[in-house]
Amino acid sequence: MFTPHLNDYRPLFVGLDAQIPLLDGRCYRYTNLDNAASTPPMKAVQQAVNDFLVYYSSVHRGTGFKSQLSTQAYEQSRQMVLRFFGANPSDHTCIFGKNTTEVINKVARRISLAGKRNIVLTSGMEHHSNDLPWRAVANVIHVGLTADGMLDEDDFDAKLARFTDQVALVTITGASNVTGYINPIHRLAEKAHAVGAMMMVDCAQLAPHRLIDMLPLDHPAHLDFIAISAHKMYAPFGTGALVGRKDIFEHGDPDMSGGGTVEIVTLDHVVWTEPPEKEEAGSPNTVGAIALAAAIRQLETIGMNQVARHEAALTRYALERLQAVPSLKIFGDSSPSNVEDRLGVIPVEITHLSHFLVAAILGYEYGIGVRSGCFCAHPYILHLIGLSSEQAAEVRRRIIEGDRSDMPGLIRASFGLYNTIEDVDTLVKALFDVSTGKYKGKFIQDKVTGEYSPVGWQPDYTQYFKL
Ligand SMILES: Cc1ncc(COP(=O)(O)O)c(C=O)c1O
Numbered sequence: 263m264f265t266p267h268l269n270d271y272r273p274l275f276v277g278l279d280a281q282i283p284l285l286d287g288r289c290y291r292y293t294n295l296d297n298a299a300s301t302p303p304m305k306a307v308q309q310a311v312n313d314f315l316v317y318y319s320s321v322h323r324g325t326g327f328k329s330q331l332s333t334q335a336y337e338q339s340r341q342m343v344l345r346f347f348g349a350n351p352s353d354h355t356c357i358f359g360k361n362t363t364e365v366i367n368k369v370a371r372r373i374s375l376a377g378k379r380n381i382v383l384t385s386g387m388e389h390h391s392n393d394l395p396w397r398a399v400a401n402v403i404h405v406g407l408t409a410d411g412m413l414d415e416d417d418f419d420a421k422l423a424r425f426t427d428q429v430a431l432v433t434i435t436g437a438s439n440v441t442g443y444i445n446p447i448h449r450l451a452e453k454a455h456a457v458g459a460m461m462m463v464d465c466a467q468l469a470p471h472r473l474i475d476m477l478p479l480d481h482p483a484h485l486d487f488i489a490i491s492a493h494k495m496y497a498p499f500g501t502g503a504l505v506g507r508k509d510i511f512e513h514g515d516p517d518m519s520g521g522g523t524v525e526i527v528t529l530d531h532v533v534w535t536e537p538p539e540k541e542e543a544g545s546p547n548t549v550g551a552i553a554l555a556a557a558i559r560q561l562e563t564i565g566m567n568q569v570a571r572h573e574a575a576l577t578r579y580a581l582e583r584l585q586a587v588p589s590l591k592i593f594g595d596s597s598p599s600n601v602e603d604r605l606g607v608i609p610v611e612i613t614h615l616s617h618f619l620v621a622a623i624l625g626y627e628y629g630i631g632v633r634s635g636c637f638c639a640h641p642y643i644l645h646l647i648g649l650s651s652e653q654a655a656e657v658r659r660r661i662i663e664g665d666r667s668d669m670p671g672l673i674r675a676s677f678g679l680y681n682t683i684e685d686v687d688t689l690v691k692a693l694f695d696v697s698t699g700k701y702k703g704k705f706i707q708d709k710v711t712g713e714y715s716p717v718g719w720q721p722d723y724t725q726y727f728k729l
Contacts, residue, residue: 293628307346309556321336322539330634356538368504379430379459383418383433430459434463438594439676444468451482451485452482470679522545526559581597584686589612616714619705620696626715649670665710669712
């Protein structure tokens with residue numbers, strides 16, 4: 263049914279052969295299918311960090327050799343990020359921050375939302391990080407979704423037409439962290455610009471899997487801002503980046519002030535420096551920036567088209583195989599033929615079992631890491647599982663009382679570049695066993711967290727890592 267056209271990228275990654283303990287006493291190779299949350303480091307990243315640490319020193323104002331070298335490496339990383347996303351350094355800036363969440367919050371605090379243009383148009387499929395920061399500063403309108411959870415572009419058009427001269431910014435996820443759907447970001451950008459709004463794309467999910475081109479500012483379909491997290495791009499050293507319009511940050515005060523943000527300070531006056539330094543208060547995460555640049559270089563060497571092909575083949579295979587698991591429901595698009603327009607993020611449930619329990623069995627008995635719950639996208643999950651507002655209110659009441667035992671949610675398997683056909687087979691076999699009651703352990707639920715753990719057993723983590 264499937265002719266895999268896959269390369270083995272495993273040798274490029276750190277820790278994939280690590281053995282972990284299972285409930286039955288065996289040690290087993292871990293199968294990580296939680297890449298939408300965080301990805302393991304690439305060896306090229308580990309190597310770059312190790313090489314750099316020998317020369318690591320303060321950046322920007324240090325005068326010694328190591329400081330100069332560190333400054334050069336930090337700034338070179340910035341240029342590599344700009345280039346990777348098709349940004350033009352004379353119009354765009356790259357501002358490093360902790361992660362996608364932090365840099366989206368920065369844009370929310372820095373763009374002008376005063377006066378008539380105070381609407382931010384986002385969608386019902388966003389991660390909380392591209393929803394809550396806007397609620398704090400703007401009049402937020404959510405674009406609706408189709409029954410199977412895609413962005414409803416008719417509703418997008420209708421809302422844009424209705425609020426034409428009030429929309430300051432459209433901000434949409436490039437790809438969903440729940441269903442893997444990829445949104446038509448450039449088409450939406452063109453529509454946003456036509457009414458005078460700016461376009462931001464949350465690229466936390468999209469960036470590790472597809473080539474993103476911001477396009478020149480005078481292109482009607484350009485992106486004004488994108489946000490990324492390096493820990494989802496095989497460079498988990500605490501960095502994220504905002505790539506976006508420099509002019510927006512040239513005006514006004516930075517959202518956070520302190521060392522590095524100024525030209526000159528007297529007791530009664532401050533002259534801010536230029537972006538990006540103006541927006542990076544305090545000592546930056548130089549190691550994180552270098553790690554991100556090393557991951558970008560490795561992804562460029564492989565080629566993002568090849569990354570997309572590999573992951574599409576895995577996703578197609580997984581969707582085909584999962585159909586055979588009894589009582590398993592796939593949410594969103596389950597068709598193996600539509601894998602070009604989506605990522606390898608697959609949300610499922612086993613209809614008669616709690617998602618918390620399924621995730622626990624996969625972890626403790628099969629050594630498979632997935633995620634269960636609502637994936638920081640509560641409104642989207644409620645939409646996908648079809649919870650009424652009365653049912654949602656009841657869930658809210660129970661959570662406030664400290665009872666998450668019936669918390670709605672799904673199980674999410676998400677692929678990265680290094681995953682293989684064998685990883686998919688391991689998942690499908692495990693889900694088959696779980697669904698047909700073939701698992702062996704006894705599990706007990708913690709009502710407060712909702713999570714299950716095996717009765718009478720806990721791994722000794724200090725055998726594997728100790729400080
Ligand atoms: C679509 C999307 N946006 C934003 C985020 C937030 O990323 P971070 O936690 O790195 O800030 C995530 C994380 O899962 C995500 O999937």
